[in-house]
Amino acid sequence: MPKNQYVSTAVIRRMPRYYRFLGELLERGVTRISSKELAALMNLTASQIRQDLNCFGGFGQQGFGYHVALLHEEIRKILGLDQGFRAILIGVGNLGRAFVNHVDFTGSGFDLVGLFDKNPALIGKKISGLTVQDADEISAFCAAHTVDVAVLCVPSEAAQQTANGLIDCGVTAFWNFTQYDIKVEHPEAVVESVHLADGLMALCYQVNDARRSSSSAEK
Amino acid sequence: MPKNQYVSTAVIRRMPRYYRFLGELLERGVTRISSKELAALMNLTASQIRQDLNCFGGFGQQGFGYHVALLHEEIRKILGLDQGFRAILIGVGNLGRAFVNHVDFTGSGFDLVGLFDKNPALIGKKISGLTVQDADEISAFCAAHTVDVAVLCVPSEAAQQTANGLIDCGVTAFWNFTQYDIKVEHPEAVVESVHLADGLMALCYQVNDARRSSSSAEK
DNA sequence: TAGATTGTTAATCGATTAACAATC
């Protein structure tokens, strides 16, 4: 009985975390859990968990709690991890190569089906079962295959241009690892940017702040 | 004239982005900007920019706007990027290696001063000017040098244990790239987790959602 | 049935936006 209102991004961003914790519980053989127990585990309020889940439907059972396996599966469907969307990765430098090997694309809803770079030294190399193709071949590849999302690991200066080219090829979703905030006009476009340096700077502030408050607490 | 109230994390998380945009403006030779112009550029409201900045002080000038160079420098100080905090990175696998080469630690407030791994095949290798040391040497290293933050690129299963060991060595800040949500009790502890898979799953939902709404709009 | 825990409505809290007086 999935509901059909708008769901805030705050809620959406918590869903993968629920999915992750439920996966861990499942592995540990836990079959049922109450919102209260899950809240304690995840450092949230029980209220928030129930509110969040009820954006999508009533997956619990009064007096009992939630079936871990069932809820896990429901969230999988909510996120759409079962659709086998197809991803390509552009820019097989240090970072790109690391993601190919390290990120569990399949478990996160995407099949990685192509690697591209414009560096001749990399073209033809095989990484994790995929052969690096010439970046000039992207549009031909997109014409021949369905491509749902592009992972951008190119230099920041090339980010916008690369994204524009991909939009023209019909690719509307981006996982952006460049420093640059790409702009995409397409109505169906979605961009998920991971600004690593921004996170590191925020950490820097927090370290300062923690020290400030602990030293002022001393007095 | 820095203010001294509590600043919400929502504001903190936007500061690095301001810093980044101001840096770009600086490079382009722009010397002054109004909150209205900056808002258009960053896709925010002018009001929010003024509110955010005024958490830390009045950096603008009525009738004129903000001096780009001055504001850039102020934010640098606010974030504490000038303190030369020291970082070590644990786990020199694909991801760890990529970050060593790719992330601008220095520009983000930290000097990377040590690399550690427990894999004998990696120990002794030189990466970007640093020699990989045996993970067993971490506590000795921390005793001999100041270490402010640890970058965790170890397998998820080892995350908590590694963090515990580091806490015992006096390291209280973590940039966590494992799947696992580490728990740290220390009052001064700060953790910045980058759950790559979570972001990818959120993107998966958004792709689904964008398609749902554009197909329903067709009708 | 009694106890537990959900789903949901209402209350609170915080963050964003709007408005405007201060001032460069």
Added chain:
DNA sequence: TAGATTGTTAATCGATTAACAATC
């Protein structure tokens, strides 16, 4: 001075928490 734009207070909006009736 007049025009522009800030800093800041007030209004709005959204998200989180609390409460409780429904129900397993």
